[in-house]
Amino acid sequence: MPEDFKPGCQRPPVKKPAAAGESAPAAAKEEVQGMIKVGKPAPDFTAPAYWKGKFVNINLSEYKGKWVLLCFYPGDFTFV
Amino acid sequence: MSVDSVFVHKMWNDHELSKMVEGGVPYPMLSDGGGNIGKLYGVYDEDAGVETRGRFIIDPDGIVQGFEVLTPPVGRNVSESIRQVKAFQLVRESKGTEATPSGWKPGKKVLKPSPDLVGNVWKEWKVSEAFDE
Incomplete structure (x- = not known):
């Protein structure tokens, strides 16, 4: 039977499929995720967005000349 | 920004927000x-497959001036983000000649760093000014 879980802000960790296809060298896939540095350029990106009833592509560099607050969050409907 | 599709964003906006x-x-x-932008900014949680509550202040030249990252259950303080933007704007307008002490908000004292101010901040600024009241 599937197990119940309580909805929370924290998504339950994704269980990685165990050992099944453990052929690829594990070390190769570990990407190093660097942290941003203050005083350095923000990495540019283009991303789809929902904005005022429309779907648009947003490019960060279009916001040069403006102050930008870029906010990430765990997911829609995550309560807080 | 989150890993949700724009369709889910639309539903969340139209039906709740x-x-x-x-x-x-x-x-x-x-x-x-896929979290690729989150990875660029260092806020993608590989285990959960989502992004944490990261907030970045980017100035008109595209430079990151500040950031804050929280785990999912704690919401942000919007007023604090706005205060920080105002402080960075003041510093930028002064062309770096002014600095905002701890707890600064619009109307409160700013400092003008200079050789004479070294060791003399205690004459210009009181710890009580770091707090709201």
């Missing part, structure tokens, strides 16, 4: 499926 904010969310709700 627009009931809390008149007219709905006024800024673009960005979608980052």
Whole structure:
């Protein structure tokens, strides 16, 4: 039977499929995720967005000349 | 920005957020499926497959001036983000000649770093000014 879980802000960790296809060298896939540095350029990106009833592509560099607050969050409907 | 699709963003905005904010969310709700942008910014949680509550202040030249990252259950303080933007704007307008002490907000004292100020901040600024009241 599937197990119940309580909805929370924290998504339950994704269980990685165990050992099944453990052929690829594990070390190769570990990407190093660097942290941003203050005083350095923000990495540019283009991303789809929902904005005022429309779907648009947003490019960060279009916001040069403006102050930008870029906010990430765990997911829609995550309560807080 | 989250890993949700723009379709889910639309549902969240149209069915919930627009009931809390008149007219709905006024800024673009960005979608980052796969978390590639989150990885660039160091806020992607590989284990959960989502992004943490990261907030970045980017100035008009595209330079990151500050950031804050929280785990999912704690919401941000919007007033604090706005205060920081105002402080960075003041510093930028002064062309770096002024600095905002701890707890600064508009109307409070700013400092002008100079050789004479070294060791003399205690004459210009009181610890009580670091607090709101």
